[in-house]
Amino acid sequence: MMHICQHNEVVQAGIVLRTMLAMYVDPGSGSYYFQMLIAGLTTFCFFFSTIRRKIASCFKKSTPPVSASKTAADKSKVISVAK
């Protein structure tokens, strides 16, 4: 009987210890680690999307350039906001 009690205590202590260890895992560490796992995939995704954009731009009609006066007006607006 005593043996069973001791066994239960050990099991309970093990559960508590595992729970405590889980609590010490930084919630962001899994996301951090996961990004390293999928780094190859995301790099491929970047190059694929870049190439696709370049190919698409070859088939698109060229858009008229923004007039110089408009660009200057936009820039002055940005600067006044930044102040």
Added chain:
Amino acid sequence: MISERMKVSGASFRDPSGFVVERDGEFLRVVQPAYAEHYKCLFDSGLYEELTGRGLLIPHEEIATEGFDGAFKVLRPRQLPYVSYPYEWCFSQLKDAALATLAIQKTALSHGMMLKDAPAFNLQFLDGKPVLIDTLSFEKLRLEPWAAYGQFCRHFLAPLALISLCDPRLGRLSQIHLDGIPLGVATRLLPWRGRLNFWLLVHLYWHAANEQRELPPGAGAASQAGSGKLRLSSLQGLVAGLEAAVKKLRWQPPKTAWATYYASSVTGGKYVEHKQQVVAEFLKSVQPRSVWDLGANTGLFSRLAADAGAETVSFDADSDCVEINYLQTRKEGGRRLLPLWMDLTNPSPALGWEHRERLSWLERRPPDMTLALGLVHHLAIANNLPLERIRDFFGRLGPWLAVEFVPKEDPNARKLLRVREDIFPGYTRENFEREFSRGFAIQRSAPLQDSPRVLYLMRNQRNA
């Protein structure tokens, strides 16, 4: 150390880079010396200029640091007319905020900087568009995993996927989980077909499976340099993949009774037209700077307030109506109108540490004028609220109230009573006027054409 005239925002304590204070009704951002290097880089790199120019970052001016002992800079950002929270946004508002966050991160990467956090709370709606309000969210680029990746997925991707693939009401889970919906919870709720979207499979399902994983020894932001290196192209690809995941999520509001309310025959004849005319007259006589439209439906009357020059917030308990209202507002472009999802019988509570991180609905700055059109019968009959409780509630809001009384003989009120016992003998126009006269001065009353309804303009005695 700051002077007694100022109050530090209850939500501003996590970031050692700075904090927000309220002084004389204005919100200021104090930058600490520890952030000086990153702040300079924000300007030197041209990132501030580009993001403010594109309307993605709130513009600010630097003011004197007197009274702010030890501060590196004090910023006075453009003031927000109204503060809202992600759990009050509809699907497209959250989606636009997610895409804005990714556009900011993409631009920051191309300027040698990155976002150090990405909570949805860092965005607010200004002139109808989401804008980043935390100027101190940027840091110099480090070629290692993006620290805000998990936060972005919990705050944006998980609720968007749940709304898109399950039910729009699941967006409210963000109110319980202030640091975003745990990915394990989201993936358990999502249907199996969620896995068919490749980027959801990667950023939600595989991500969730690795969320509790411990880092290998020696890896991590706090470890020796070089242990967790990533290429810039990998970080850019991560943003591109998240963008693809978000863009692919769609949600079409169904045609509910509320969403088609004004097209229904019950409110036919000249009723709507006359009501618009009377509301416009009320707005003209009060000339409010801010208006809350309670039970706004798809914002027909909110638009009158916005057109009259008032910063207007439309509240409705039906997420479909809010979605339709927002899409219409976005189409019109730059209107002073913010549609929000809010159930008045259970409005947003104060949340977070000491209940001070997220303000309750009634703690936010009240408007100059409240519109309560076609609302009182829902509160009184559908929600059993006594007229005096409704009056007291409106009394806590701004100085002016435009309220519509809908009598029991109205077809819509009769609908409410069709399946319930009439336990509202006191719900009459006479009692309504008597009760409201105890807190308001009735300035005008206008019976509406082709309807038994009456529209009142009242002055709140509490604010008089």
